[in-house]
Amino acid sequence: MKRILEIFLGILTAFGGFVDIGDLVANAETGARFGLSLAWVVLVGVIGIVLFSEMCGRVAAISHRPVFDVVRERLGVRVAFVNLVASFFINFLTIGAEIGGLALVVELATGINYLLWVPLLGVAVWIVIWKVRFQTMEKAFGLTGLALLVFVVALARLHPDWGSLVRAATHPSVPPSEDLATYAFFAIALLGAAMTPYEVFFFSSGAVEEGWTREDLMVNRANVYLGFPLGGLLSLAIMTTAALVMKPRGISVDSLAQLTLPIGLTVGKIGVAFLLIGMFAAIFSAALETSLSAGYTVAQFFGWQWGKFVKPREAARFHAVVLVSIGAATLFILTTVDPVKVTEYSIVLAAAALPLTYLPILVVANDPTYMGTNVNSKITNAIGSVYLVLLLAVAVATIPLMIVTKAGA
Amino acid sequence: MLLIASAVSIGCVGPARSSSAYIDKGRTSAAAALSAVRSAELATDDLRRDGLFAPQLSIVLSDAADEASDAEGSFASIQPPDPSLDPYRSELDGVLGKATDVLSEMRIDARRTDSAGVLARAAALPSIAQELERFAGPQL
Numbered sequence: 001m002k003r004i005l006e007i008f009l010g011i012l013t014a015f016g017g018f019v020d021i022g023d024l025v026a027n028a029e030t031g032a033r034f035g036l037s038l039a040w041v042v043l044v045g046v047i048g049i050v051l052f053s054e055m056c057g058r059v060a061a062i063s064h065r066p067v068f069d070v071v072r073e074r075l076g077v078r079v080a081f082v083n084l085v086a087s088f089f090i091n092f093l094t095i096g097a098e099i100g101g102l103a104l105v106v107e108l109a110t111g112i113n114y115l116l117w118v119p120l121l122g123v124a125v126w127i128v129i130w131k132v133r134f135q136t137m138e139k140a141f142g143l144t145g146l147a148l149l150v151f152v153v154a155l156a157r158l159h160p161d162w163g164s165l166v167r168a169a170t171h172p173s174v175p176p177s178e179d180l181a182t183y184a185f186f187a188i189a190l191l192g193a194a195m196t197p198y199e200v201f202f203f204s205s206g207a208v209e210e211g212w213t214r215e216d217l218m219v220n221r222a223n224v225y226l227g228f229p230l231g232g233l234l235s236l237a238i239m240t241t242a243a244l245v246m247k248p249r250g251i252s253v254d255s256l257a258q259l260t261l262p263i264g265l266t267v268g269k270i271g272v273a274f275l276l277i278g279m280f281a282a283i284f285s286a287a288l289e290t291s292l293s294a295g296y297t298v299a300q301f302f303g304w305q306w307g308k309f310v311k312p313r314e315a316a317r318f319h320a321v322v323l324v325s326i327g328a329a330t331l332f333i334l335t336t337v338d339p340v341k342v343t344e345y346s347i348v349l350a351a352a353a354l355p356l357t358y359l360p361i362l363v364v365a366n367d368p369t370y371m372g373t374n375v376n377s378k379i380t381n382a383i384g385s386v387y388l389v390l391l392l393a394v395a396v397a398t399i400p401l402m403i404v405t406k407a408g409a
Numbered sequence: 410m411l412l413i414a415s416a417v418s419i420g421c422v423g424p425a426r427s428s429s430a431y432i433d434k435g436r437t438s439a440a441a442a443l444s445a446v447r448s449a450e451l452a453t454d455d456l457r458r459d460g461l462f463a464p465q466l467s468i469v470l471s472d473a474a475d476e477a478s479d480a481e482g483s484f485a486s487i488q489p490p491d492p493s494l495d496p497y498r499s500e501l502d503g504v505l506g507k508a509t510d511v512l513s514e515m516r517i518d519a520r521r522t523d524s525a526g527v528l529a530r531a532a533a534l535p536s537i538a539q540e541l542e543r544f545a546g547p548q549l
Contacts, residue, residue: 111464236506249447250440250545253478257468261451264460272461 003128007222011230013142014223018231019238020286021101022094022193022347024259025340027235030186031242031252034178039169039236040347041187044233045194048387050224052358054378055365055384056200057220057322059209067204068300070370071360082362084301086353087197091294093346094198095329098287099125100339104256105279115334122330125287126323134308135208141285147278150263150271151237157266158244165240183249183399185408189344190392192351194235198293201356205296209309217374294325344407352398354391416481431490435501438484439544442508445476446538449512453531456524466527467519474512481505511537 022359032039056067063070072080104112128137174183212220238259245262246253256279263271292308299306299318306318327338333339364382365376376384422436449479452469455461461469485503489498 053450108465108468111467206420245451249451250443250542251451252441252444255468255472257465257472258448260465261448261455265451265454265458265464266456267459269462272415272465 007219008137009143010219010223011227012146013139015142015146015234016229018228019148019234019282021097021256021283021339021343022196022350023235023257024101024238024282025253025343026193026240026347027187028242028246028253028259028338028353030190031239032246032251033062033185034175034183035166035243036165036240037172037175038183038190039239040091040172040186041190042194042232042239044390045191046229046235047383048191048358048391049199049249050228051383051387052195052200053203053228053382054220054224054360055361055380056204057207057212057224058217058374059361059370060204060366061212061216062372063216064208064213065302065370066199066296067361067364068206068297069303070364072301072303074306074364074367074370075360079360080301083356084297087201088294089298090196090197090327090346090350090353091290091297092325093342093349094196095287095290095294095325096332096337097339097343097346098283098290099326099329100333100337100342101256101283101335102280102287104339105283108260109276109280112233114339115336118330118333118338119241121287122326125134125284125291126326128284129288129308129322129326130312130319131293134206137283137288138206141281141288145278145285147274148234148238150274150278151234151241151266152269154246154263154266155237157264158241160240160244163307166207168243169236170187170218181231181401182405182408184397185348185405188351188386188398189408190347190402191394192349192354194232194345195354195355195358196297196347196350198290200361201293201296202289205292205300205307209307211309216372223366255281267309291322291326291329295319316372338363348402348407352395357396358384359388415421416430427500428479428488428494431487431494435484435497436529436545438480439501440546441483442477442505443541443545445473445480445512446508446534446541448476449501450531450534450538451474451513453528456527463522465520469471470512470516470519470527474509477505477509477512478501481509501535501544504537504544507533508537508541 027042040109059065059067059070068080068083071083085345099118099122100114102125103117106121107114118153130139174180206215207220210216241262242253245265246258249256258273258281260272263275267274295318296306298304299315304316304317305315307315312319333342360378364370364379366381368375449470452461453472454465456466480501485502489495511530515527515530518524520531
């Protein structure tokens with residue numbers, strides 16, 4: 001019974017922790033601008049993150065080592081260094097985006113300018129990482145993030161024609177007011193939001209933090225096969241709500257504040273309260289994950305002691321990297337750069353770097369030296385290879401599309 | 410990164426070399442202002458249904474006023490390529506100015522938590538939106 005409860009809680013945590021500021025912004029923007037014609041990208045992104053997260057969790061459970069550690073050993077320092085530089089830079093932007101996003105949510109709740117909250121929230125993120133146990137931290141914020149289900153309630157209250165929604169999602173086309181390049185650019189942004197590299201680094205390091213073994217492979221599968229797709233459905237609910245309320249009015253979404261409008265319209269003040277709590281928890285959870293990921297990747301590359309499973313004194317360099325990353329990202333947001341713009345750039349640049357993250361994972365998950373008999377199945381490898389081709393194409397197209405479309409303007 | 414950011418931001422505003430390019434920029438500005446006006450309309454719908462707390466209403470209206478003002482400033486900074494477009498410029502400029510003024514006044518009322526004032530000023534939004542639609546073209 002305890003085991004079932006643990007698996008259930010894990011699924012709910014993965015569900016509630018799936019959405020971060022990147023997903024909130026990307027799904028609402030695309031819903032308002034393209035309706036459901038890009039819903040298929042959410043599906044592609046969710047399948048991709050499920051596929052590679054399962055590999056990461058399996059590598060961690062079997063080898064008792066996180067993916068980044070194994071990548072350095074298996075593919076050498078040079079490949080791991082390129083991976084480190086790309087993922088650390090994107091991760092840094094994402095930490096900034098999450099801390100800025102948190103401040104915007106608190107501004108929405110209090111009316112006090114977000115810049116005043118930025119340093120306080122940076123400190124709060126660091127204190128939680130320093131003081132709170134890993135499992136407590138992960139479950140508390142992941143489960144509170146479920147308050148975002150208010151989008152599903154809003155969607156139901158809009159009484160949409162479900163048949164026409166399914167038709168719109170399954171018959172994608174470029175809207176007449178948009179061109180193909182802009183459509184492709186937003187598709188890439190959505191994919192980057194769903195498959196952000198920090199998610200797999202955090203997932204595999206988290207598995208080691210929680211001491212996963214071969215017996216936990218079931219927990220791994222339950223989390224990724226059920227929790228992540230449910231999170232994907234939540235992303236679709238955000239997109240659909242924006243498509244139903246914002247698009248017909250010609251409203252483009254470029255601030256978090258606008259997300260309160262469809263919720264206020266359909267669910268009222270109580271819904272807005274749930275939305276604010278859900279956004280705060282989901283973004284705080286992501287701020288913790290990205291900050292820890294900064295420490296994980298650097299410490300694992302240099303072979304330092306890392307993690308929250310040892311006393312901070314024993315992993316001093318790991319905690320120093322986490323602290324410096326949070327501090328630098330906080331200062332970056334204090335320059336008054338728009339956190340929503342930082343989010344947009346971080347998810348698009350994440351898309352450009354996806355092959356650097358996912359190719360090594362595929363290689364390691366196929367190596368019997370680490371995985372024994374638990375290497376990838378042929379089907380997993382086939383789907384993984386198709387994804388790598390897709391991710392390479394995305395990586396090549398991202399920067400040219402960003403310039404041609406003026407970043408989707 | 411800086412190069413990419415520069416390339417992207419340089420492309421945001423530029424001189425119009427032909428009538429069609431100028432009208433295109435007018436369309437973009439009108440669409441941005443229309444989005445701001447419609448956002449404010451939706452926020453006032455929420456207010457009528459008691460669906461928003463004061464801080465959210467104030468922030469949404471503040472963002473809308475900024476967006477309309479940016480659109481107005483961006484359009485005003487472009488010179489028409491020939492005199493035949495001067496009437497177009499002055500007409501659109503007038504509508505963008507009207508949108509900015511009404512949204513700015515709504516922002517002030519919202520910050521003073523004067524809901525009645527917000528709703529009274531919102532009465533002007535549908536006609537402004539209609540005028541902007543003429544310039545922005547179909548948005549659906």
